[in-house]
Amino acid sequence: MTDKKHIKSCILHKILISAYSLDINFTFQTLTAVNSSRPIFHLLPNAHLDPVWLWDWREGLNEGLATVQSVLNLMDEFPQLTFIRGESAIYEHVEKTSPALFRRIARQVEEGRWDIVGGTHIQPDSNLASTETLCRQFEYGLDYFRSRFGTHPTVAWQADSFGHTPGWPNILHAFGMTDFTFTRPQRGQFPLDTPAFWWKGSHGNRLLCYRQHWPWYCSERANLPEILDLTQKESSGFGFRNIGILMGLGNHGGGPSRRHILEVEKWREQHPEIEVRYSTLHGFFRALHSEIDDHPESDVPTVNGDLGYCLRGCYSSVQKFKTLYRQAESAVTEAECTAALVEQAFDVPARPLEEAWKAVLFNAFHDILPGSSIERAVEEQSAWMGLALHHAQEARFAALNELASRIDTSVAAPALPDHPTAVPMLVWNSQPHPFHGLVEIETSVDYRPIYSYENRADEVPLSVHDSRGRNLPLQSISTEHTSMPHLPWRKRVLVPLTIPPWGWHVVRFAWDELSSPSLPGGSPALTGRAGSTGITNGDWTIHHAEDSLRIERNGLNFWNTGRDISLQVVEDPWGSWGGMNEEVDSYQLDKVRETWRLTASEVIETGPLRAKLWTRWEGKNSWITLTFSLEQDSPVVKVDARLLWNERSARLKLVLPCSGDMEFDVPGATIHRASAGQLPSGRWVRRGTGGGAAGFASTALSDIDFSSDELRITLARATRYANDVPTGPEEFPWQPAVDCGELKFAFSLFSSDIAPDSAASALLHPPVAQMVHAHQGDLSSLGSLGQMKPEGVRVLSLQKLPTGEVFARIQNRNDHTCHATVEVSGGAGNASNLLPQEIRTIAIVPTAAIHRPREAAATAVSAA
Known part of the structure; x- marks a missing residue:
């Protein structure tokens, strides 16, 4: 079986780091150092297991059973053998499927030979998941280990994750972690004089970290003596007597073998000058801490920054899954908050979201979310994320119905005979800060088509009244359907609303023959720019000029380079992980296959509150439509994208012509970067300083690179599934290209007038409008x-x-x-x-x- 771990490597880039802290206290107890001058080799048997990769989750989890059984049998045969195992998801599967094996694990834990490490639900990718998802990994994992084994692991364990976010050490400290061991980035990309070092956060908190000199967490069946020999040769320069050595077969489970154990005993006999002991990660770090206490501080190097970018192709592989993941991750967090608020206010039970959260946590695994698994696994994990999304929608729906049952949603009797009443709509703001802006509302204003307005559907008089009965300004916009265009029935409108923090605003939407909506104030959204097609709201102007799209702010080109945006297809023959050896050409992708043409544009919506400009960009094989929206007095340009992607060995980049400092949102921090090549980004990225800064936020997980005068966002990447061999576009035509088909996502462009977090939240968490039934209630139509x-x-x-x-x-x-x-x-x-x-x-x-x-x-x- 090919071992991907022997060909992956990653590159370290120094970046700014930010810290975390939770109200959790933890006291570390050191052990007395051994009174001996002999080096101590701490053997750390392990069995890293990818629950999903070249196989599906069923095979992966059951391989966990096989590995556990094999290791326990060896532990019975060899009483000196120890073992380390993390990831509560694996333990849960063993507990449910084989209680007898689980009891055997518990006995070894009690004896101190089986070491529970890591503290997470699964070993996640730490560059792409959200801050809360990474925190929740520890919350779920540590709660499980406390409840089943009465233990709180303090050594974090990331055997194979593809680099670590700059917020990672602070998250670890927040959950009582004092130490961290990992294998990537490796020495070639991140050289250190010693495998032990301090990793420091920005608030003075630090972790003792250990990256063994051998590249991997696993050993082959026959190379353990070689590892021990190399360790002996190099350890004299480490400056420490306590040396950690990870051993055991990995990837698809396995762990230590009988041959490993016998070879260790033979090597021990041949090297009496070395103390060789089977150890645990907690025991090893206790010894290492004790030894460090006796060393000058200068003997232990300190790292300030993150531990790198690694296998950079993963930041954009399988964008269709990444987009779904971001959607579900946001929905579960939002639904949980909404349900908790309603449950706290009214003492009613909320819909449970444990299964939804477990889906989010499991699918953050470092071969799922990065997009490095086989196609069948991707499809199954996508279905799993769909389940999480549905559970979130159910929980929010139930919570808002419970809230609506307490609110006055009554409507007045119709003024005309045999006329429908207004429809009450509950508009919910899931954010803890007030919302001021436009909200879309759609419902059926009658139970049957309004035949009196046949062939003049746009003339149906509509009204929306706010919580105080005031007639709101509105703009009638297209419904989600295009059936029966000659017969009005369902109507959709845009209204300006103010909604309290974590609050609601009930409005009444009606076909109203006796009322006229008020006129909006402020700057109108207009169309009709001489000589071109465009929209403006008096602040922003977007128009199709000749063969380019011009975006202006206050009459000037928004981009500080004076150029216009473009879309480029760039050659990318690399596999799922990009360059397996971090070849420069694999993360500095500059060979342009083609630049797409702006072939069409049309104003598809205009009115006093919002205008939309639809544009179409075409290449030889693929195309994209970008629909730009400008709202009244808004500092943000929202863009809805629909991409038909039909390429191979290539990626599509949106090129924004801007320059200046680069600031990224990443899990748990904001950081400034000056590194070249493909870089992971969270919810937003911003370039420039002061009033000239340009920002980009997205509903998808983003891969960013930049030059001196361009910011480039990868929108799609056509590699192959679970592929690590550079492959040209014409090679192996029977191998499916990733992301082939239609992709949908949204992004926004913003200036320095709005905080990036606010721009991202507006995109990811807009207000929700839910139709409710009319009734009297104790609470007013506006509240928090x-x-x-x-x-x-x-x-x-x-x-x-x-x-x-x-x-x-x-x-x-x-x-x-x-x-x-x-x-x-x-x-x-x-x-x-x-x-x-x-x-x-x-x-x-x-x-x-x-x-x-x-x-x-x-x-x-x-x-x-």
């Missing part, structure tokens, strides 16, 4: 279930546990220390001295000052 102060602090998650406790995880995204407060119905939580980029989990405790009777609880912190 909570809020966060101050601005610039993000709520990563809000949970209500089965025990009744409520917790909020927050992050300070300001550039200054602040005091943060989270208020929900009947309770509040505070975080004092919250440092920039710091993350904390705070408890929401009952607060008499905002307590209200149950029926009025939701208005306790109302913005009505």
Whole structure:
């Protein structure tokens, strides 16, 4: 079996790092150093297991059973043997499928020979998942290990993940981790004089890290003596007596073999000058800490930054899965917050989201989310993410219906006989800060087509009344369907609304023969630019000029280079991981196959509140439509993209002509980068400084590269599935190209007038409009279930546990220390001295000052 781990490598780039901290206290106990001058080789038997890669999840999980059984049998045969195992998902499968094996594991844990490490649910990719997903990996994993084994592992274990986010050391400290071992990036890309080093966060917290001198976490069947010989040769220069050596077959499970054990015994006899012992990661790090306590600080190097980019093709492989993952990840987090708020306010049970969260966590695995698995596995994992998305939608739907049942959603009797009443629409803001902007609302304004307006559907008089009965400005827009265009029935409108933080606004939408909507104030969205097709809102202007698309802000070209955006197909013959040896050509992709032409454009929506410009760009084999939206007085340009991708050995890049400093959102931090080549990005990226900065946010996981005057975003990548061999476009035509077909996603462009986090949240978490039935209620049509102060602090998650406790995880995204407060119905939580980029989990405790009777609880912190 080909072992991908023997040909992968990664490159380190120094970048800015930001820190996390949670309210978790942990005390580390050192052991007394051994009084001996002999080097100590700590053998660390392990069996890294990819639950999904060249096989599906069923085979992967059951291989976990086979590996566990094999290791336990060897431990019975060889009482000196130890073993390390992380990932609670594997343990859960063993517990459910083979209770007898699980009991054997528990006995070895009690004896101290089986070492539970890592603390995560699965070994995730740490560059592509969200901050909250990475935090939740530890929350789920550590809770499982405490409940089953009464243990809290303190050594993090990432055998094979493709580099680590700059926020990673701070997350580890936040969950009580003191130490970290990994195998990539390797020495060739990240040279150190010693395998042990401190990895320092930006708030003074640090981890003791160990990357063994041998490249991999696994050994072949016959090369263990070679590993021991090489370790002996090189360890004299390490400066430490305690040396860690990972051993055991890996990838598809396996672990130590009988041959390994016998060869270790033979090597030990031949080298009495070396103390060779079977160890655990916790035991090894205890010894290493004890030894370091006796060394000058200068003997241990310190790393300030992240541990690199690795196998960079993974940042854009299988974009269709990455987009679905981001959608489900956002939906589950949002649904959990909504459900927790409603449950806290009304003391009603919420729909459980454990299975949805487990889907998010499992699919963050470093061969699933990066897109390096076989096609069949990708399809099955996509179905799994669809389940998570549906569970999230169910939970939010139930929570909003529960909320609506307490609210006054009544409507007035129709003024005309045999006329339908207005339809109440509950508009929900899932964010802890107020929403001010446009909301789309669609419903059937009658139960049958309105025949009196046949062939003049645009003339149906409509009205939307807000919570105070005021007639709102509106703009009638196209419905989602195109059937029966001559007969009006369902109608869709755009209205400006203000919604309180974590709050609702009930509006009434009607076919209304007796009312006329009010006219909006502010800057109108207009069309009709002389000599071209374009739209403007008085601030932004977008128009098709000759063969390019011009984007202007305040009458000037928005891009500081003076050029226009373009779309390029770039040659990319590399496999799923990119260059397996980090060849420069694999991450600096500059050979342009073709530049697409802007072939058509048309204004498809115009009115006083919003205008849309549809554009079509074509290449030889593929095309994309980009629909640009400008809203009244908005600092953001939203773009809906629909790509028909039919390429091989290539990637499509959106080229934004801008220059200046590069700032990236990454899991748990914002960082400045100057490195060339393909780089991972989170929700947004921004280039330039001051008023000239240009930002890009996306609903998909983004792969970014840049030159001195361009920012380039990969929109799709046509490699092969689970492929590590450079392959030309004409080779092996029977091998399917990844992402072939239609891809849909959205992105936004923004200026320095809006915080990047706000631009990303507006794209990922817009208000939700849900039709509800009309009835009287105790709560007003406008209200709030909570809020966060101050601005610039993000709520990563809000949970209500089965025990009744409520917790909020927050992050300070300001550039200054602040005091943060989270208020929900009947309770509040505070975080004092919250440092920039710091993350904390705070408890929401009952607060008499905002307590209200149950029926009025939701208005306790109302913005009505």
